[in-house]
Amino acid sequence: MSGGNTSRERVTLFDTTLRDGAQTNGVDFSVEDKVLIAGMLDAFGLDYVEGGYPGANPTDNRFFAEKRTKRAQFTAFGMTKRAGVSLSNDPGVAALIEAKSDAICFVAKTWDYQVRVALGASEEENLDGIRQSVAAAVAAGKEALVDCEHFFDGYKANPTYALSCAKAAYEAGARWVVLCDTNGGSQPEEIEAIVRAASAVVPGDHLGIHAHNDTEQAVANSLAALRGGARQIQGTLNGIGERCGNANLTSIIPTLLLKPFYADRFEIGVTEEALQGLTHLSHRFDEIVNRAPNRQAPYVGASAFATKAGIHASAIVKDPSTYEHVRPEQVGNHRRVLVSDQAGRSNLLAELARLGIAVEKGDRRLDTLLSEVKEREAVGYSYEGADASFELLARRTLGSVPDYFTVESFHVTVERRHNALGKLVSVSEAVVKLEVGGQRLLTVAEGNGPVNALDRALRKDLGVYQDAIADLELVDYKVRILNGGTEAVTRVLIESRDDSGDSWMTIGVSENVVDASFEALIDSIIYKLIRAGVQPA
């Protein structure tokens, strides 16, 4: 689609998932989450990864103790120098300079009213803060960006002052001057006109747009800014962010790459090949933040290429392109209704090849596996996040997974009562009965909760396999309720690791959280035994 047109202009993509996205209600990143997500964004081809606000909290301080990207500009966010203190006495700016980032994105006020009311500073003091902060970043060998907070409202109130802030940032050496629609209320036409006005004082290839979704037009506003001359778009994965969210890069990226309307004019750092990982990226991110993926999400949603039986169904058979604005494979998604066995099989073959499981294209067992996967996904399994469980399922269907051991029964209790000292205590205990190579093993363990007790009991004595699982470690444990209410189906995802540093994910689904956890624990142990090349006793 994007042809070989060499005169296309480069549009830069700036991801703020880990910074502005952290303002989302219910989203709370750990340092480990941030490391993982930054790596995903970097590999996908984003130009900037903004990681947080060093100096503001311990998580971000730890995150910025190292550079976390290979290709992308690793960016720290913070405020410009405060009025009334010298640069060297501003701890905020100092923390930004010290952070192990390639770039600093300063947020600056550009609405005269806000400068007076919120900062209590003079207009000139604010301009001076912008200039000094940018100069300090540049002097420290870093790239500087300036987020012009409330730029559009500020421009409507006092265009001269808003533009003077943008100009001050640019002249002080900022690589990008980013115009923010902070409260998200501006309309595309306004965005386009005001960006065009700003391009009179800052060249368009130094102007960015930071839009919010408060009128459901963050994507349209970002694209309107391109029309106005801006060449950087800021946004987040899956459009997370404060209130109604930030501009959704998961929608903007495929539109820029696949719609000739944009692809003929612009180029971006994400390749069409990388784009085929978009759906996986989007869903994996949701797994990490433990959110249910939005089925209706453009491009990546489970329903994005689904057609409900009706007048469209037969037309889709005749020519899919009439009801699909792009080919689902271009974004790593697939057609849902009328899922052609061909498409399903080729997906499956690709996945098996990725896992190194050799199978002939015409093997009948592929159909068995395909229908097994579909049946399981219908009751709540999701193999997208659980490759180890998928591999076990595939190996069970296509080859054979050894019968390492048999679980006869387990029994878990959780008791909360007052102890002898009158203190309320909870005690969790699990008993597991196993058979390993003809030998019956009974183990009991206590834990911090029912699943922890079960995990400990299981791994306390696996007989002849004990050495092989000695370095198995649980890294993460996630629970999602699929239908709502405690009677609903529970999906448990467990991430395990061993001394090699590799980690793998397993899944369990049941009405019962303990059962679901047990299934995922067992899968993890069996996967580890296969990895270790252990023969069954």
Place this chain on the structure above:
Amino acid sequence: MSGGNTSRERVTLFDTTLRDGAQTNGVDFSVEDKVLIAGMLDAFGLDYVEGGYPGANPTDNRFFAEKRTKRAQFTAFGMTKRAGVSLSNDPGVAALIEAKSDAICFVAKTWDYQVRVALGASEEENLDGIRQSVAAAVAAGKEALVDCEHFFDGYKANPTYALSCAKAAYEAGARWVVLCDTNGGSQPEEIEAIVRAASAVVPGDHLGIHAHNDTEQAVANSLAALRGGARQIQGTLNGIGERCGNANLTSIIPTLLLKPFYADRFEIGVTEEALQGLTHLSHRFDEIVNRAPNRQAPYVGASAFATKAGIHASAIVKDPSTYEHVRPEQVGNHRRVLVSDQAGRSNLLAELARLGIAVEKGDRRLDTLLSEVKEREAVGYSYEGADASFELLARRTLGSVPDYFTVESFHVTVERRHNALGKLVSVSEAVVKLEVGGQRLLTVAEGNGPVNALDRALRKDLGVYQDAIADLELVDYKVRILNGGTEAVTRVLIESRDDSGDSWMTIGVSENVVDASFEALIDSIIYKLIRAGVQPA
């Protein structure tokens, strides 16, 4: 906002929730649902309510046996006359004419390729079908509309033919010729330009737009069509619809009414007073179709006016308009300042005011509450998602929450074993011992898992409070592990609801998932008792 400007042009709103919205994955309206929703749409001030496809299924036949609106044009949807049959021999058109509707919206193909491939008809036969169908509706005393399917793709392929279809519909007497972006892939600029081209053959005040959200721009595309000259917008409540959904009227209506950019130019049938019912309408609709409301939805989402950042929170207290693009009350929503570890006193005061908890600004207990919140958030609580638990914490610190009951102990078991038939079964059982007003209560219940068993045991017999909690229902249950591994801290969020339709969220945090769940369950029950004004026994 909308002033007294009498030269504003009227924009007509056409709701297709009950027709195109019925194509949504997982949405299935009964006749009763349709009657209820049509009434809600009618009362809200929509101009057209499209109810379905009479002749296509028994539900729609029953629904169209009566007129279902008082003010809005009650509209039936169906296909134009088929090629090769006479009008009187087309059962589809006959069913439309017989339906008790005020208007008929015919869907017609306008892409030459589709006419040939999907209909197997000639271009002229298709034009003739449009003309005859429209004329028949008009002759029957009904208003006629024509949905031009694939108009934008058709126009790009063969503008002359696409325009000739629109013109044929208009000249035959169609009140509205609606241009459909059927596969949802068009961009706002394309929409605007093509609508403008169409307005050369059909006057703008007879042109409509029907957009889909496949590039997340259905709202922007609808507004771009206004710019191009169209004066009818078709869409659905909460943007439901096939694939990624239809244009979201829940976002478009407040934008048209509250943004001077549009309000100064256009007027619509929904009043500013009716608009104050928007949030309720949106949530009530979600209740009817049993979907969890989207917290991030523009205007109506629970997070739409929520602020997490401490720096923004103090600015919001100084001047709400700086971070709110409209006043939340204008759409029947309200401000939520998220209490989080970034919060300060101003967050807390704003939140207490919203909860109706009176406290002096200088009250020392505010500091106690703030440090309590911070301590709790440091160990894993997160009150931004759990307003009911926050309210209980605040009331405990500032006033008093009655001691309704005391939990002496509980005991939960989960057992997996082979039953008498040799089948593997899991049984979960919970025993709870409580003291209520001097009376000791012992209850036992089984459940699908430990938490469900505990929930059932707790609510099985609360003695004198039993009646007050009879309509308490668990809606959602979420578990998050905070540090990774089964030994980590577990955060449980529970959403509860009662017959009033209101829902509330409570939180529990513990190393033990059962303990954490129990804490959230207890908070929910106590919150419900306070809501119900129950005095302690």
